[in-house]
Amino acid sequence: xxxxxxxxxxxxxxxxxxxxxxxxxxxxxxxxxxxxxxxxxxxxxxxxxxxxxxxxxxxxxxxxxxxxxxxxxxxxxxxxxxxxxxxxxxxxxxxxxxxxxxxxxxxxxxxxxxxxxxxxxxxxxxxxxxxxxxxxxxxxxxxxxxxxxxxxxxxx
Amino acid sequence: xxxxxxxxxxxxxxxxxxxxxxxxxxxxxxxxxxxxxxxxxxxxxxxxxxxxxxxxxxxxxxxxxxxxxxxxxxxxxxxxxxxxxxxxxxxxxxxxxxxxxxxxxxxxxxxxxxxxxxxxxxxxxxxxxxxxxxxxxxxxxxxxxxxxxxxxxxxxxxxxxxxxxxxxxxxxxxxxxxxxxxxxxxxxxxxxxxxxxxxxxxxxxxxxxxxxxxxxxxxxxxxxxxxxxxxxxxxxxxxxxxxxxxxxxxxxxxxxxxxxxxxxxxxxxxxxxxxxxxxxxxxxxxxxxxxxxxxxxxxxxxxxx
Numbered sequence: 497x498x499x500x501x502x503x504x505x506x507x508x509x510x511x512x513x514x515x516x517x518x519x520x521x522x523x524x525x526x527x528x529x530x531x532x533x534x535x536x537x538x539x540x541x542x543x544x545x546x547x548x549x550x551x552x553x554x555x556x557x558x559x560x561x562x563x564x565x566x567x568x569x570x571x572x573x574x575x576x577x578x579x580x581x582x583x584x585x586x587x588x589x590x591x592x593x594x595x596x597x598x599x600x601x602x603x604x605x606x607x608x609x610x611x612x613x614x615x616x617x618x619x620x621x622x623x624x625x626x627x628x629x630x631x632x633x634x635x636x637x638x639x640x641x642x643x644x645x646x647x648x649x650x651x652x
Numbered sequence: 653x654x655x656x657x658x659x660x661x662x663x664x665x666x667x668x669x670x671x672x673x674x675x676x677x678x679x680x681x682x683x684x685x686x687x688x689x690x691x692x693x694x695x696x697x698x699x700x701x702x703x704x705x706x707x708x709x710x711x712x713x714x715x716x717x718x719x720x721x722x723x724x725x726x727x728x729x730x731x732x733x734x735x736x737x738x739x740x741x742x743x744x745x746x747x748x749x750x751x752x753x754x755x756x757x758x759x760x761x762x763x764x765x766x767x768x769x770x771x772x773x774x775x776x777x778x779x780x781x782x783x784x785x786x787x788x789x790x791x792x793x794x795x796x797x798x799x800x801x802x803x804x805x806x807x808x809x810x811x812x813x814x815x816x817x818x819x820x821x822x823x824x825x826x827x828x829x830x831x832x833x834x835x836x837x838x839x840x841x842x843x844x845x846x847x848x849x850x851x852x853x854x855x856x857x858x859x860x861x862x863x864x865x866x867x868x869x870x871x872x873x874x875x876x877x878x879x880x881x882x883x884x885x886x887x888x889x890x891x892x893x894x895x896x897x898x899x900x901x902x903x904x905x906x907x908x909x910x911x912x913x914x915x916x917x918x919x920x921x922x923x924x925x926x927x928x929x930x931x932x933x934x935x936x937x938x939x940x941x942x943x944x945x946x947x948x949x950x951x952x953x954x955x956x957x
Contacts, residue, residue, distance in 0.1 A: 511837065
C-alpha cells in the first residue's frame with residue numbers, strides 16, 4: 497500500500513496509450529464509421545428518390561397512355577369523317593355522272609327521234625305524193641300541190 | 653512458500669497483498685531477508701524481500717508487477733484496437749470489427765452526451781480508460797493463485813529466489829499507485845483543459861473567484877483565500893476520489909477472492925464462482941464510472957460556470 501514512483505510509471509503508460517489511441521486507433525475507426533453512416537444516408541435518400549421517380553414515371557406513363565388514346569380516338573374519328581365525306585363525294589359524283597349520262601342519252605334519243613321524224617316526214621310527203629299521183633294520175637300538178645304537201649308533212 | 657515455514661491464513665493473505673517492489677535501499681540499511689541479515693554498504697537498487705523493506709524504500713521504488721501488468725494489458729488493448737483500426741472500412745464489417753465498432757460507438761455516444769466542448773483527445777482518452785481499466789480489472793477473475801504461484805515457481809527454481817520474496821500482484825487496479833497515477837493524470841488534463849479554454853488568468857479565476865463572489869473589490873480580495881482553499885481542495889478531491897473509488901472497489905473484490913482462496917484452497921474455483929459472476933458487474937461498472945467521471949470533469953473544465 498506504499499505510494500511510490502509506480503504512480504509516475506503508470507502516468508507515463510497512460511500518456512503513451514492515450515497518445516497511441518489518439519493517433520492510430522480512434523481516427524481510422526471513427527472515420528470508417530462516419531463514412532459508412534454517410535453511405536447509408538446516401539443510399540436511403542437514393543432509394544427515396546428512386547421511389548419518387550417511379551411514381552413520377554408511372555404518372556407520366558398514365559398520362560402518355562391517356563393522350564395516345566385520345567389521339568387515336570381523334571384519328572379514328574377523323575378517318576370516319578373523311579370516309580363519310582369521300583363516300584358522299586363519290587355518291588355525288590356518281591349521281592352527277594348518272595344525270596349527265598341520262599341527259600346525254602335523252603338528247604341522243606331526241607335527236608334520233610327528230611332525225612327519224614324528219615325522214616318520216618320527208619318519206620310521208622313523198623309517199624302521199626306518190627299515192628296522190630297514183631290516185632289522180634296527172635290531175636295533180638306536182639309543182640301546184642307540192643307546197644300543200646310540204647305543209648302537210650310539216651304537220652306530222 | 654518456503655519449506656519448513658508454516659503457511660497461516662494471515663501470512664497467505666499478506667503475501668497476496670504485497671507488491672513485487674524494486675527500489676532503492678539507502679546505505680547502512682539493515683536487511684533481514686528470512687534469516688540472512690546483512691547491512692547495505694552503499695545505496696543499492698534491488699527487489700524488496702519483505703513488506704518492511706518495500707515500505708522503507710519510500711518513494712524511490714517501483715511496483716514491478718503492477719507496472720508490468722498494466723503496461724502489458726495496455727499494449728494488448730492498443731494492439732487489438734490497432735488491428736481493428738487497420739481493418740476499418742466503410743463497407744460491411746466482420747465479426748471482430750463489429751465488436752470493436754460497438755465499443756467505439758458506445759464510447760462515442762457517451763462522450764457526445766457528456767462532453768460539450770470540442771476536443772480530439774477526449775474520445776480516445778475515454779476509450780483508453782474504459783478498455784484498459786476493464787482489462788486490468790478483469791485480471792481479478794483469474795483464480796488468485798494461478799499466476800503468482802507460477803511466477804513464484806519460476807523465480808525459485810530458475811533464479812534462486814526465496815519464495816517469500818516472490819510477491820506478485822496480478823490485478824493492477826488493486827494497487828493505489830496505478831489508480832492514482834491515472835486519476836492524477838486526469839487532474840493534469842483538467843488543469844490543461846481549463847487553461848486552454850479560459851487562459852491562465854481564467855484558470856486562476858476559477859480557483860480564486862468561486863464559489864463566493866462579491867462585487868465590492870475589497871470584499872472580493874478578502875474572499876480570495878477562502879475561495880482558493882475551497883477550490884484547491886475541490887480540485888484535488890476529484891482525482892483522489894476518482895482513483896480511490898476504483899482502487900477501493902477492486903481491492904475489496906480481490907480481498908474477497910483471497911479470503912475465499914485462503915478458506916477453501918482448490919475448492920475456491922467453485923466457491924468463488926458466484927462472487928466472480930457478481931464481480932463481472934463491478935469490473936465493468938468501475939471502468940465505466942472512471943471513464944464517465946473523467947469526461948464529466950473535463951467537460952466541467954471547458955464549460956463556463
